[in-house]
Amino acid sequence: MPLRRRDDGLLLDIRLTPNAAHNQIEGIFVDGDGRSRLKVKVTAIPENGKANDALVKLMSKSTKRGKGTFEIISGKLDRNKTLLIKGDPAVIETEMRKWLDK
DSSP states (O other), X not given: OOEEXXXXXXXXXXXXXXXXXXXXXXXXXXXXXXXXXXXXXXXXXXXXXXXXXXXXXXXHHHHTXXXXXXXXXXXXXXXXXXXXXXSOHHHHHHHHHHHHHO
């Protein structure tokens, strides 16, 4: 599972593909380093943070959480990103596990 707890929320590891045909969340896969990641595609180009903004917008809409809940804490210039979902880690983890199982 690409989830890890932190004191101020939950970390979600993501593999982002920009410039895709459709905005979509494809599911979980294991990368070459053996780390589970959520594979996400966005139509935005990787320029001036547009793809990162599209990622936050898509995650917000998909999980029904406010955009301010999400923060990219690593990988802003890379396809592999770590997203912080702010809030109570136990509550968020339960919600995210249910969401990922859909």
